[in-house]
Amino acid sequence: MNEKNMIDEERHYSQVIEEESVCTAENIVYEKPSVLLDTPMHYCPGCGHGVAHRLIAEVIEELGIQNETIGVAPVGCSVFAYNYLDIDMTEAAHGRASAVATGIKRVFPDKYVFSYQGDGDLAAIGTGETIHTCNRGENILVVFINNGIYGMTGGQMAPTTLPGMKSTTSPFGRDTQTMGAPIKMTELIANLPGTYYVTRQAVNTPVNVRKAKKAIMNGFKYQTLKKGLSFVEIVSNCPSNWKMTPRDANKWMEDNMFPFYPLGDIKTPNKEN
Amino acid sequence: MAKVKGDILIDIEKCKGCELCIDACPQGSLEKSRKVNNKGYLFIVKIEDNCTGCTNCALVCPEGAITVYRKVDKEKKQVAKITNVTSDITVTVNE
Ligand code: SF4
Ligand code: SF4
Ligand code: SF4
Numbered sequence: 042m043n044e045k046n047m048i049d050e051e052r053h054y055s056q057v058i059e060e061e062s063v064c065t066a067e068n069i070v071y072e073k074p075s076v077l078l079d080t081p082m083h084y085c086p087g088c089g090h091g092v093a094h095r096l097i098a099e100v101i102e103e104l105g106i107q108n109e110t111i112g113v114a115p116v117g118c119s120v121f122a123y124n125y126l127d128i129d130m131t132e133a134a135h136g137r138a139s140a141v142a143t144g145i146k147r148v149f150p151d152k153y154v155f156s157y158q159g160d161g162d163l164a165a166i167g168t169g170e171t172i173h174t175c176n177r178g179e180n181i182l183v184v185f186i187n188n189g190i191y192g193m194t195g196g197q198m199a200p201t202t203l204p205g206m207k208s209t210t211s212p213f214g215r216d217t218q219t220m221g222a223p224i225k226m227t228e229l230i231a232n233l234p235g236t237y238y239v240t241r242q243a244v245n246t247p248v249n250v251r252k253a254k255k256a257i258m259n260g261f262k263y264q265t266l267k268k269g270l271s272f273v274e275i276v277s278n279c280p281s282n283w284k285m286t287p288r289d290a291n292k293w294m295e296d297n298m299f300p301f302y303p304l305g306d307i308k309t310p311n312k313e314n
Numbered sequence: 315m316a317k318v319k320g321d322i323l324i325d326i327e328k329c330k331g332c333e334l335c336i337d338a339c340p341q342g343s344l345e346k347s348r349k350v351n352n353k354g355y356l357f358i359v360k361i362e363d364n365c366t367g368c369t370n371c372a373l374v375c376p377e378g379a380i381t382v383y384r385k386v387d388k389e390k391k392q393v394a395k396i397t398n399v400t401s402d403i404t405v406t407v408n409e
Binding site for chain 1 (some may be wrong): 320327333372376
């Protein structure tokens with residue numbers, strides 16, 4: 042069978058365009074945002090990074106700020122975030138994304154600036170930068186993807202790894218006596234006066250995806266108020282290094298991550314200041 | 315009752331077969347195919363014709379591989395009303 046026939050057959054298999062199909066342009070109710078490029082993502086199957094990228098792209102598209110947005114990519118699994126988002130982006134040294142974003146925002150105060158960081162980047166090597174950026178109240182958005190492990194380097198223990206959770210550097214589970222307890226970065230920085238909006242979300246179910254999108258939308262909108270930093274944590278999964286299927290990983294995340302990292306707003310403009 | 319009919323298109327080359335959309339679908343419309351795409355993943359297919367176009371599957375898809383369509387079919391109701399009045403009128407439903 043030649044290649045074309047195979048493709049045709051596969052198309053048929055996935056039920057593309059039949060005669061009385063509702064698949065016409067005017068019936069579209071959901072479509073991938075155009076800000077998210079068609080480049081295939083390098084993330085493992087089921088990884089929350091893909092959804093988080095798409096939500097950022099949707100928000101940028103809906104606000105119509107594609108030309109006004111500058112992103113900062115971290116080191117970690119999402120190091121190639123700039124390959125997937127059709128906006129201006131730069132790459133920062135490990136942990137320094139919020140410092141780089143600070144510089145960009147100060148040079149271009151009217152642009153929308155965000156950093157996208159994982160837990161190894163933001164909560165370990167970049168703790169200092171993160172805390173001081175929040176403390177200075179830079180008018181940026183920090184998107185923090187927390188999956189409790191170092192994904193890219195092969196599943197080492199991160200500051201956010203749960204007590205008792207196994208990783209390659211805590212093979213018998215994280216012992217809080219010798220390794221310390223997980224850092225709840227989001228609660229930590231919520232205490233700083235420089236932060237304006239602090240929230241924790243997830244992207245595992247359709248409801249949570251909608252809420253997370255709202256949070257990211259707020260994070261972008263609040264930049265125009267110039268009242269401080271917006272911080273959106275997204276509790277995410279890492280099927281590969283948790284050594285689970287994506288379905289099991291999401292289940293495990295609901296059972297173990299959510300009780301420790303409860304979802305919801307921690308600091309909202311109405312509640313405080 | 316207006317009839318809602320939904321459908322989805324799956325970009326099978328983007329799909330990585332993570333099965334999260336299967337869990338998200340309230341209608342149980344989706345299942346894994348037995349074929350692989352060019353990357354070697356078992357992609358997702360729609361096996362039931364009961365999709366309501368709720369967009370759940372597309373929202374959880376990490377690859378942005380799903381486009382959702384929905385059509386609220388109002389014409390059917392109209393046809394029934396008119397044919398009750400007189401049998402002489404033949405009604406053709408436009409696409
Ligand atoms: S290693 Fe983990 S965090 Fe990184 S892409 Fe794979 S699943 Fe996602
Ligand atoms: S749009 Fe809703 S009903 Fe249709 S396949 Fe997706 S989740 Fe299922
Ligand atoms: S959620 Fe997306 S990538 Fe995962 S199996 Fe469904 S269509 Fe494929």
